[in-house]
Amino acid sequence: MEQNILIIGGNGLVGKTISRILKSRNPHVTVFIGGRKGGKTDKDLKIDVTDPSSFKIISEKKIHLIILSVNDKEDHVLRFAIDHQIDYLDITKPTPALVKAYDIAQKSDVNSRIVFSSGWMGGIVPGLVNTLSDSGDINEVKLFVYYSVKDLAGESSAHFMAENVAVPFVHYKNDKPVSIRHFLDTETFNFSYGIGHRSAYNFDVPDLYILNKVERISDVSVKMTYNSKFITWLLGAFQYLRIYNILSLKERKMIFGSSGNGDQAVFEIVVDDPSGQKKLSLQSEKGQAELTALSAVLHTEELLRNPHENKVYFSHQLHDPLSLMAQLNAYDSININVKS
Numbered sequence: 507m508e509q510n511i512l513i514i515g516g517n518g519l520v521g522k523t524i525s526r527i528l529k530s531r532n533p534h535v536t537v538f539i540g541g542r543k544g545g546k547t548d549k550d551l552k553i554d555v556t557d558p559s560s561f562k563i564i565s566e567k568k569i570h571l572i573i574l575s576v577n578d579k580e581d582h583v584l585r586f587a588i589d590h591q592i593d594y595l596d597i598t599k600p601t602p603a604l605v606k607a608y609d610i611a612q613k614s615d616v617n618s619r620i621v622f623s624s625g626w627m628g629g630i631v632p633g634l635v636n637t638l639s640d641s642g643d644i645n646e647v648k649l650f651v652y653y654s655v656k657d658l659a660g661e662s663s664a665h666f667m668a669e670n671v672a673v674p675f676v677h678y679k680n681d682k683p684v685s686i687r688h689f690l691d692t693e694t695f696n697f698s699y700g701i702g703h704r705s706a707y708n709f710d711v712p713d714l715y716i717l718n719k720v721e722r723i724s725d726v727s728v729k730m731t732y733n734s735k736f737i738t739w740l741l742g743a744f745q746y747l748r749i750y751n752i753l754s755l756k757e758r759k760m761i762f763g764s765s766g767n768g769d770q771a772v773f774e775i776v777v778d779d780p781s782g783q784k785k786l787s788l789q790s791e792k793g794q795a796e797l798t799a800l801s802a803v804l805h806t807e808e809l810l811r812n813p814h815e816n817k818v819y820f821s822h823q824l825h826d827p828l829s830l831m832a833q834l835n836a837y838d839s840i841n842i843n844v845k846s
Contacts, residue, residue, distance in 0.1 A: 508536065509534070509535045509536065509570050509571070509810055510535075510536045510538065510567060510568055510569050510570050510571075511528070511535055511536065511537050511538065511569070511570065511571045511572075511573065511806065512537075512538045512539075512540050512551070512553075512564060512567070512569045512571070512572050512573065513525055513537065513538070513539055513540065513573045513575055514540040514541075514553055514555065514572060514573070514574050514575060514576055514578075514583060515540070515541070515574065515575035515576025515598075516537075516538075516539035516540055516541060516575065517539060517541040517543075517545075518575060518576065519658065519659070519795050520575050520597070520795050520798050520799055520802075521539070521573075521575040521576070523795050523796060523798075523799035524573060524575060524799040524802050524803060525537055525539065526799075527799055527800055527803045528803045528806060531803065531807070532807065532810070535810070536549075537549065538550075538551050538567060538569065539551065540552075540553035540564075541553065542554045551563050551564075551567065555574075555576060555577075555578040555580075555582055555583055556580070556582070558582045558585075558586060561582070561583070561586050564586070564590070564592070565590060569592060570592065570593060571592070571593040571594070571595065571806065571809060571810075572587050572592055572593070572594050572595070573595045573597070573802060573806065574594065574595065574596040574597065574598055575597055575598060575802075576598060577598055577603075577665075578596075578598070579603065581606070581607050581610055583596075584596065584607055584610060584611065584620070585610070585614075587618065587620065588611065588614045588615075588616055588617075588618070588620065591617045591618045591816075592618055593618050593619045593620075593621075593809055594618065594619070594620050594621065595621045595623055595802065595805055595806060595809070595821070596621070596622055596623060596624060597623045597624060597628055597629070597798060597801075597802050598624060599622070599624040599712065600624070600666050600670065600710070600712065601675065601710055601711070601712045601714065601715050603624075604622060604624045604712045604715065605715060607622065608622060608818070611818045612818060616816060616817055616818055617816050618816050619809055619814055619815075619816060619817070619819065620817070620818045620819065621805060621809070621818075621819045621820070621821050621824065622818075622819070622820050622821065623801065623802060623805055623820070623821035624712045625711060625712045625713040625716055625820070625821070625822075626649065626651065626711045626712075626713050626728075626773060627771070627773065627790075627794065627797045627798050627801055628797065628798045628799070628800070628801025628802050628804075628805070628821070629712075629716075629801060629805070629820060629821035629822060630801045630804075630821075630822065630830065630834065631649060631713045631717075631773070631775060631822075632713060632716050632717055632720070632721055632820065632822040633821075633822035633825050633827045633830045633831070634775055634786055634788070634827070634830070634831060635647055635717065635721070635723075635775055635777060636721075636822070636827040637786070637827045637828055637830075637831050637844075638775065638777040638779075638784040638786055638844070639777055639779040639781075639784070640779075640781065643779055643780055644721075644723050644777055644778070644779045645723075645724065645725060645778045645779055645780075646723070646724070646725035646726070646777070646778040647717050647723050647725070647726050647727075647775065647776070647777055647778075648726075648727050648728075648729070648775075648776040649711070649713060649726075649727070649728040649729075649773060649774070649775055649776075650695045650697065650706050650728075650729055650730075650731075650773065650774045650775075650776070651706075651709060651711075651728065651729070651730040651731070651772075651773045652697050652701055652704070652730075652731055652732075652733070652770075652771070652772040652773065652774075653730055653731070653732055653733070653771070653794075654732070654733035654766070654769035654770065654771065654793075655732060655733060655734060655737065655765075655766060656733060656766030656767070656768070656769035657765070657766060657768065657769045657770075657771060657793040657794055657795075658765060658766060658767060658768045658769075658793055658795060659765040659766075659793075659794060659795065664759065664762040664763045664765075665759060665762075665763075667688075667758075667762040668755060668758035668759040668761070668762050668763070669755065669758075670688075670710065671688050671689075671745070671750045671758060671762070672687075672748075672750040672751045672758075674686065674687050675687075675688070675710040675714075676714065677708070677714050677726060677727045677728065678714065678717075678718040678723075678724065678725060678726045678727075679724075679725055680724055680725065681718070681724040681725075686708050687708060687745055688707070688708055688709060688710065688741075688745060689707040689708060689709075689738075689741045689742040689744070689745040690707060690708050690742060690745055690746065691707065691708050691729075692705045692706070692707060692742070693705070693706050693707075693729050694706070695729070695731070695774070697731070697772060697774060697787075698772065698774065698787040698789070698843060699770065699772055699787070699789045699841070701772060704731040704735070704738070705731060705735070705738060705739070705742075706729035706730055706731040706738075707729055707730060707731070707738065707741070707742050708727075708728070708729060708730075709728050709729060709730035710728070711728050713726070713728065714726050714727075714728055716820055716822075720820055733769065741761075744761075768792065768793055769793055770789055770790065770791055770792075770793065771789070771790045771793045771794040771797060772787070772788065772789045772790075773787075773788055774786070774787045774788070775788075782846065783846075784844065784845065784846050785844070785845045786842065786843070786844050787842070787843045787844075787845075788834070788840065788841070788842050789840070789841040789842075790839060790840055791839040791840075791841070792839040796839060797840065800834070800837055800840070801821070801834075804825075804830065804833055804834070805821045805824060805825075808824045808825060809824065812824075
């Protein structure tokens with residue numbers, strides 16, 4: 507059966523990577539690229555997420571699945587997908603936007619698969635968490651993120667940090683939200699893959715919400731460190747002194763907007779359950795964009811391959827956890843290590 511997939515934001519770094527991986531693994535699939543400027547081929551569609559009148563071509567091209575890889579603040583694409591019964595996979599939303607979009611979807615009459623995949627690295631963390639507990643009775647999850655400024659990165663994550671660094675967010679303790687700020691509350695963690703001991707600081711990713719509200723884990727926290735110890739310290743000092751509060755958005759974008767030519771991305775999941783503590787370490791040798799795109803492709807392949815019922819999902823809910831981990835581990839630039 508013919509499958510037409512549209513990647514909105516397909517001209518960005520992650521969108522291009524999704525397209526490359528998806529087409530290399532699924533040559534039978536027709537991939538369209540949506541962007542504000544259109545393009546030179548009949549597979550390049552002129553679509554502006556701020557202008558729903560530009561969505562008419564989605565119906566004309568008989569799109570079966572929309573992958574959203576660009577910020578859609580008003581959720582126009584989500585509403586269009588629901589109204590036109592088109593499968594939808596969103597990898598873009600920071601926590602506040604995800605909560606808002608999820609609420610919209612939950613209150614709608616959904617007759618397609620609506621999938622939110624906005625957690626860390628394409629929404630794979632909750633699935634990997636569920637590989638670490640035999641009982642399913644998890645007391646606490648800690649996520650530690652290693653971010654390299656040398657990594658080849660797109661604009662979206664940098665812009666999110668610039669917009670939100672001075673805004674408090676929450677992690678969860680004893681099943682209650684605790685208000686905190688980015689880059690405070692040092693915790694030393696021994697990272698794998700040759701990184702070693704680093705100071706890690708508060709960081710907001712949607713997995714905080716997903717693990718607590720959806721997976722019902724009472725204690726959830728996320729901390730990040732940069733490849734440069736000085737940068738990590740400096741970002742914390744700026745927050746402690748409340749310098750972000752007085753900087754303009756343009757100045758904050760300059761702080762977070764660096765991108766290199768490529769480096770590894772690493773995250774580590776520490777799970778506590780009644781049997782003790784377990785740790786899963788994941789390394790993407792080709793960086794964040796490659797892992798995020800691969801995750802989006804795995805979710806897409808699952809939607810294409812299996813008849814999941816029409817309803818709202820978080821992406822990890824599509825997969826058997828061990829199967830998801832095996833598929834990630836089989837990719838040539840991904841390394842996973844589990845320790846009890």
